[in-house]
Amino acid sequence: MTRRVPILRQNGILIASIQEELSDGDILALQSRILSDVVSINAKAVVIDVSALDVLDSFGTRTLTEIASSVELRGARTIIVGIQPEVAMAMVLLGLDFRNIATAFDLDHAFDLLRAA
Amino acid sequence: MNSASIQTIRSDGDIVVARQTGRKIAEDVGFSRADQALIATAISELARNIVVYANSGEMEISPVETVSRSGVRVTAQDYGPGILDIKAALADGFSTGGSLGLGLPGTRRIVDEFDIQSVPGEGVTVTIVKWIGR
Numbered sequence: 001m002t003r004r005v006p007i008l009r010q011n012g013i014l015i016a017s018i019q020e021e022l023s024d025g026d027i028l029a030l031q032s033r034i035l036s037d038v039v040s041i042n043a044k045a046v047v048i049d050v051s052a053l054d055v056l057d058s059f060g061t062r063t064l065t066e067i068a069s070s071v072e073l074r075g076a077r078t079i080i081v082g083i084q085p086e087v088a089m090a091m092v093l094l095g096l097d098f099r100n101i102a103t104a105f106d107l108d109h110a111f112d113l114l115r116a117a
Numbered sequence: 118m119n120s121a122s123i124q125t126i127r128s129d130g131d132i133v134v135a136r137q138t139g140r141k142i143a144e145d146v147g148f149s150r151a152d153q154a155l156i157a158t159a160i161s162e163l164a165r166n167i168v169v170y171a172n173s174g175e176m177e178i179s180p181v182e183t184v185s186r187s188g189v190r191v192t193a194q195d196y197g198p199g200i201l202d203i204k205a206a207l208a209d210g211f212s213t214g215g216s217l218g219l220g221l222p223g224t225r226r227i228v229d230e231f232d233i234q235s236v237p238g239e240g241v242t243v244t245i246v247k248w249i250g251r
């Protein structure tokens with residue numbers, strides 16, 4: 001069963017809103033779609049809403065980090081939105097972080113960050 | 118009382134099902150949301166190791182209860198290549214898979230009991246227990 005994440009486009013910003021738990025394959029599919037969409041619309045930013053995720057383990061964290069690094073090499077920014085507090089705590093204990101990636105608590109906050117930049 | 122779940126783990130979809138099952142059992146046992154997330158994360162890491170390094174295996178997730186406390190026990194077992202150097206595999210950042218090397222050491226940090234047995238060539242068995250309120 002594959003789950004396709006909707007990716008909205010708005011004023012040069014891609015907004016990927018994850019709706020449910022994703023398998024590793026689903027996350028890899030999201031990665032390649034985001035990267036090709038960034039190129040095709042010359043996106044200036046990518047916003048990834050992860051608030052529906054109950055788990056962000058080492059695979060998910062690494063793949064999101066890879067997405068952000070590739071997007072940055074294209075000259076665009078990535079903001080990860082809505083990491084649940086329980087998920088954040090589990091990430092810290094596991095030894096994971098999004099050190100060089102902007103995070104925001106909700107979409108409004110993400111757009112504030114993009115405007116301020 | 119809740120019953121144990123035994124699942125075959127051989128695809129990335131099985132990893133998702135295993136962690137969802139674990140979360141549900143942890144919730145039924147009475148774990149906080151924070152602990153449910155920890156248990157689901159640990160299960161996700163152990164299940165992925167089975168898929169990546171051994172191709173297939175199984176996972177048993179069960180409630181455990183003593184007179185004084187309740188918890189969840191997870192056993193992840195496979196018959197893959199096994200681990201040559203367990204001490205190295207438990208160190209932060211060690212990976213033969215080109216990944217982050219935090220699955221085993223991270224899991225060990227987030228549970229109360231952690232046991233790993235491996236005979237090279239015969240597979241790996243990891244057993245973890247997390248108790249409520251510790």
Ligand SMILES: Nc1ncnc2c1ncn2[C@@H]1O[C@H](COP(=O)(O)OP(=O)(O)O)[C@@H](O)[C@H]1O
Nearest residue numbers: 166170199206212213214216217218219220221
């Ligand atoms: N079930 C397994 N069978 C064989 N080797 C394993 C298994 N689980 C873990 N390992 C070994 O231990 C190493 C560390 O595992 P882990 O901490 O999960 O990090 P990662 O999976 O990112 O490499 C792996 O790279 C692999 O060499």
Ligand SMILES: [Mg+2]
Nearest residue numbers: 162166220221
């Ligand atoms: Mg691993």
